[in-house]
Amino acid sequence: MGKESPFSKNMTSSPAETYIRRIIRDWADTVVIPMRRHYDEDWHEHRLIEPAFKALMVDLGFQKAMIPAEFGGWNFGNTDYLATASAWMFEEVARADSGIALAFGVCYWPMIMVAVKPHINRRLCAEFAPMFVDTDKPVYGVVAMTEPQGGSDIENLDLLHGQTIKTTARLDGDEWVVNGHKLWPTNTGGLADLFGVVCTTKPGSDDDEDVAYIYVPADTPGVTQGNAYEKAGMAADKNGDVWFEDVRVPSWYRAHGPGLDALYLKEVLTLGMMSATFSIGPVMNVYEILRDFCSQKTLNGKPLKEHDAIAAELSEIVAGIEVSRAATYRLAMMLDRQDKYGPRWSPEILAKARSTKMFVADKCLEGCEKAMEIMGAYGADRDWDVEKHWRDIKMGQLYEGGKQLAQMDTARYYFDCETL
Amino acid sequence: MKEGQSDTINSNSYFPYPKEWLDAESEDIAESVRKWADNEVIAKRLQFREDLEHQMRTLAILAVDIGLHRLIWPEEIGGVGFPLPDASSTLVRAYEEIGRADPGIGYISAANIALAATLLEDQGIGGEMKKKMAAAFCDSEDVELFSLILPGLGDINAKSHRIVSGREVQAELQNEGNGWILRAERARPFNSGYNASMYGVLASLPEGLGFAVIEADKKGVERGELLKTTGLSASLNSDVSLRDVRLSDDAVAFVDESFYKRLSAWMRLLTGSIAVGSAIDVYRLVKDWADNRVIKGKGLLRDNPMDAAVLAQVAMDIVNSRLLIHNLARAMAKPGVFGIGGGDDIFILSGVISVRVLDDCMHAINRAMEMMGSAGYSKEWHVEKHWRDLKTMQVYLGGRTPVEMDVARYYYGSDVL
Numbered sequence: 001m002g003k004e005s006p007f008s009k010n011m012t013s014s015p016a017e018t019y020i021r022r023i024i025r026d027w028a029d030t031v032v033i034p035m036r037r038h039y040d041e042d043w044h045e046h047r048l049i050e051p052a053f054k055a056l057m058v059d060l061g062f063q064k065a066m067i068p069a070e071f072g073g074w075n076f077g078n079t080d081y082l083a084t085a086s087a088w089m090f091e092e093v094a095r096a097d098s099g100i101a102l103a104f105g106v107c108y109w110p111m112i113m114v115a116v117k118p119h120i121n122r123r124l125c126a127e128f129a130p131m132f133v134d135t136d137k138p139v140y141g142v143v144a145m146t147e148p149q150g151g152s153d154i155e156n157l158d159l160l161h162g163q164t165i166k167t168t169a170r171l172d173g174d175e176w177v178v179n180g181h182k183l184w185p186t187n188t189g190g191l192a193d194l195f196g197v198v199c200t201t202k203p204g205s206d207d208d209e210d211v212a213y214i215y216v217p218a219d220t221p222g223v224t225q226g227n228a229y230e231k232a233g234m235a236a237d238k239n240g241d242v243w244f245e246d247v248r249v250p251s252w253y254r255a256h257g258p259g260l261d262a263l264y265l266k267e268v269l270t271l272g273m274m275s276a277t278f279s280i281g282p283v284m285n286v287y288e289i290l291r292d293f294c295s296q297k298t299l300n301g302k303p304l305k306e307h308d309a310i311a312a313e314l315s316e317i318v319a320g321i322e323v324s325r326a327a328t329y330r331l332a333m334m335l336d337r338q339d340k341y342g343p344r345w346s347p348e349i350l351a352k353a354r355s356t357k358m359f360v361a362d363k364c365l366e367g368c369e370k371a372m373e374i375m376g377a378y379g380a381d382r383d384w385d386v387e388k389h390w391r392d393i394k395m396g397q398l399y400e401g402g403k404q405l406a407q408m409d410t411a412r413y414y415f416d417c418e419t420l
Numbered sequence: 421m422k423e424g425q426s427d428t429i430n431s432n433s434y435f436p437y438p439k440e441w442l443d444a445e446s447e448d449i450a451e452s453v454r455k456w457a458d459n460e461v462i463a464k465r466l467q468f469r470e471d472l473e474h475q476m477r478t479l480a481i482l483a484v485d486i487g488l489h490r491l492i493w494p495e496e497i498g499g500v501g502f503p504l505p506d507a508s509s510t511l512v513r514a515y516e517e518i519g520r521a522d523p524g525i526g527y528i529s530a531a532n533i534a535l536a537a538t539l540l541e542d543q544g545i546g547g548e549m550k551k552k553m554a555a556a557f558c559d560s561e562d563v564e565l566f567s568l569i570l571p572g573l574g575d576i577n578a579k580s581h582r583i584v585s586g587r588e589v590q591a592e593l594q595n596e597g598n599g600w601i602l603r604a605e606r607a608r609p610f611n612s613g614y615n616a617s618m619y620g621v622l623a624s625l626p627e628g629l630g631f632a633v634i635e636a637d638k639k640g641v642e643r644g645e646l647l648k649t650t651g652l653s654a655s656l657n658s659d660v661s662l663r664d665v666r667l668s669d670d671a672v673a674f675v676d677e678s679f680y681k682r683l684s685a686w687m688r689l690l691t692g693s694i695a696v697g698s699a700i701d702v703y704r705l706v707k708d709w710a711d712n713r714v715i716k717g718k719g720l721l722r723d724n725p726m727d728a729a730v731l732a733q734v735a736m737d738i739v740n741s742r743l744l745i746h747n748l749a750r751a752m753a754k755p756g757v758f759g760i761g762g763g764d765d766i767f768i769l770s771g772v773i774s775v776r777v778l779d780d781c782m783h784a785i786n787r788a789m790e791m792m793g794s795a796g797y798s799k800e801w802h803v804e805k806h807w808r809d810l811k812t813m814q815v816y817l818g819g820r821t822p823v824e825m826d827v828a829r830y831y832y833g834s835d836v837l
Contacts, residue, residue: 037648152793153717164717184794232797232804239794298574299822300586300837309821372811373819376573377608377657380812382648390811391650394789395797402793404726 007284007321011329014081017088023060024089028096031055036097037382043235044228046191050138053100053236057107057138062089064133066108066115071129077116083335086274087328094281098392099236101278106186106237107132107141110196112268113213113255119264123252124215128194140187142218143268144197144242148183152401154198157266158347158412159420162211167199167244169212171251176214178222178247184399189228189238192218196255197244198265208262213255222247233391266345269400271335273353276328278396279364282389283321286371289386290314293375310374317367324360331356351413358406361397368393435700435738437746441509441753450513452486457521462701465802470524475654476563479525483563488514488529490558492537497551498558504541505761508749512693516742519697523809524654526697527816530690531611532557532566535620538683541761548670549633556618567609567616567636569660571680572818578605582624584680585767586825586837587818591623591662593630593672600672602632604662606644610687610816614646614656621662622680629680631673640665651808652816678762685766688774689752691813692745695781698806699738705803706734706788709795721791730791737784741777748773768830771823778814785810 010017031052042048057063066082067073076085086105094101111128114121131139144167145154153164167180178197185192195216202210216223226241255261294305294314304310331353334341342349368390372379380387397403408420442450460478468474483489491514492507493499502510511533518526539545539553556564574580574588581589591604602623609619619641621632634641644659710731713721721727751758751769759765785807789796797804825837 040648146794149714153715156716160717230799232799232808296576298576298580298588300583300825301574301580301588303576304573307821309824313821369811372815374821375815376818377610377816378573379815379819380650380652382650387650387811391797391808394786394807398790398793398796403790404730407726 024092032096039235072133083332090277091281099234102237110141140191142192144182155401161206163206165200169199178244182242189240209258211262213261215253273357276357276360283364320363320367354406354409446510453517461521470653497554508752512749515693516697519694520701524652526694534686545673565616567612569621593623600667602665606659614658651812681767682762685770688770692777699781734784737780
């Protein structure tokens with residue numbers, strides 16, 4: 001690559017940001033980027049992906065980032081910069097591979113319920129933190145949410161209040177008995193170590209009190225993970241069916257209890273919108289690739305970058321990156337300063353997070369599409385990595401309930417809609 | 421199925437096109453290709469996915485058994501004898517059906533037919549070259565794949581060649597003694613560079629342009645490594661270098677820019693048709709998906725106004741695209757009204773329509789994927805393959821900016837673009 005990237009490497013004026021970015025960039029440039037062209041064929045075996053993931057999560061220690069310090073972690077969850085720190089980390093990882101960034105982010109996801117202030121559940125942290133901090137293997141966390149019927153309805157908590165959840169949790173003595181079938185969770189397809197399972201204690205109820213979030217270690221009897229699905233991209237993110245058949249876990253494996261589980265689950269969803277960075281990182285890398293390509297390739301006798309019409313397109317790509325970053329880091333600050341902007345589980349913050357992620361994913365996808373068109377036939381080559389980013393960003397646009405749910409969550413708040 | 425609707429959602433009446441521009445024989449051909457698409461490809465998708473052997477086998481059925489690759493060649497040299505340019509509407513219908521099945525198969529077939537149409541229409545190309553090509557298309561029991569090396573992007577470190585309509589020619593021809601020498605350094609073919617049996621190369625001459633036809637096994641032809649690409653898996657491509665390839669006179673034709681413009685117009689017509697067919701298949705898939713999905717724990721997804729609006733956009737894009745591509749076919753079939761094939765009028769019209777049709781079909785597929793969420797990018801549903809294929813086709817056609825420059829030259833007289 002040519003000169004240093006002109007995009008700010010410190011969006012938050014934090015020395016930690018510069019330091020962490022540098023660590024991840026070294027890993028990305030030496031471990032992932034030289035090999036990522038082979039990841040598509042590695043979607044099932046993960047012979048290449050697993051060592052890269054281990055290097056990040058275990059060798060560099062990022063697996064510990066969110067866990068509170070008293071349980072051996074880096075304590076990000078117990079600070080006022082959880083979202084901004086996630087943004088730096090995810091953006092840098094996604095610059096190399098958005099699938100790894102997603103797998104990385106989701107490893108934290110189930111623990112948000114119990115390891116993030118102001119609702120740290122110390123008993124559950126003590127139970128599960130050692131999985132993440134006292135190990136020499138990467139640990140795959142999973143939020144098991146989507147079910148075969150209804151797609152993203154479960155994420156539509158503000159309207160449906162868990163009414164469509166089919167996975168059940170029944171209290172039997174001092175144990176929960178979980179039964180159900182989940183589809184598509186990230187970090188499954190045989191990888192999962194710890195599930196946060198979204199279930200109902202009263203099927204058909206539209207009362208938030210009946211929404212339960214229950215931890216299930218993947219080796220619990222009755223848990224079955226299906227094979228990974230084959231997808232358009234994101235090979236590092238394995239997804240499959242998961243079945244829970246009379247799975248028994250201790251009653252205190254429920255995160256917080258009636259009402260609070262639903263409330264904090266909304267926070268899990270809102271923080272999930274930091275996945276906007278999974279689109280920004282790739283398109284930042286597309287910029288780096290384009291800068292070289294447009295200096296080397298010519299149209300009508302001129303380097304592409306010196307062709308005025310192409311330069312106009314290039315400027316649009318860069319403008320999309322800058323605006324997307326500004327919006328996403330602004331969102332991250334709002335998520336972190338709950339004292340100023342309100343709790344992360346409020347409909348207002350959810351709407352702002354959904355709209356930001358929706359805008360950013362669209363903008364980054366548009367930038368990637370422009371890049372491919374500028375590159376002509378080379379834009380479709382695996383060798384240039386741009387098409388890989390294009391496939392990955394498209395997938396990022398569609399997951400977490402997709403574009404339409406984001407539109408509804410946004411409109412519901414801003415226009416006081418009552419039936420969306 | 422509601423009253424008044426067609427009983428097969430792939431049928432032609434579901435998305436209208438001007439039927440009066442096709443005769444019964446053309447519809448018969450389209451019907452044969454439709455059956456091929458349904459039986460040989462669509463019904464076997466889960467079994468074969470993107471298996472190259474299967475793709476080549478099905479291409480052979482299409483090209484040889486059904487006879488699509490013989491269609492436009494005159495009967496006296498072994499063809500079926502569909503006259504050009506009238507066959508344009510017939511070809512659109514056929515390539516729509518191929519696009520429904522597998523845009524990659526359509527793409528390599530389209531490159532071959534576009535080349536054949538251009539050679540047949542170009543009055544400057546001699547009978548010997550036409551006979552040689554006719555033999556490849558009409559006499560062989562296998563598919564002879566032609567790979568096209570056409571103008572495109574240049575490289576700052578490579579020798580610059582002549583510029584045609586703003587694009588850089590990738591090869592050069594030099595007269596030597598009683599023959600020709602052909603040279604190119606890591607040229608990027610339009611299709612099938614890795615496994616073609618023949619190459620068709622547009623090359624710079626000291627004065628003007630030449631078109632060369634060469635066998636892939638000729639001395640000096642060097643194929644690069646197989647390129648992995650986003651889509652169009654049936655088109656195995658690689659860079660190709662031509663190192664002092666010696667050619668006889670009958671392998672080279674003197675041509676001018678009209679050759680490139682004519683070839684581009686045919687290629688745009690056929691790839692646009694493939695895109696429409698591909699979007700029609702995505703419509704079928706998303707409809708199937710939406711027919712069974714429930715939203716908010718109750719009503720069908722298709723009955724939700726927001727989702728219905730997205731689904732409507734998919735259909736609207738297809739309706740518009742189909743009408744546009746059939747209109748391009750009609751314009752190409754009427755040179756007395758719309759301009760001759762190698763002229764600027766049709767070259768520009770084909771560029772404008774091609775960009776729009778590809779954009780709209782991509783938009784339709786993108787919207788369908790948004791509707792389907794994770795099923796949209798799951799290989800099992802096949803929508804993502806259409807999406808990858810069309811994007812690949814779009815960029816292989818050169819993208820938007822070169823066409824915008826063509827349009828500016830034509831409509832505004834910009835002469836330095």
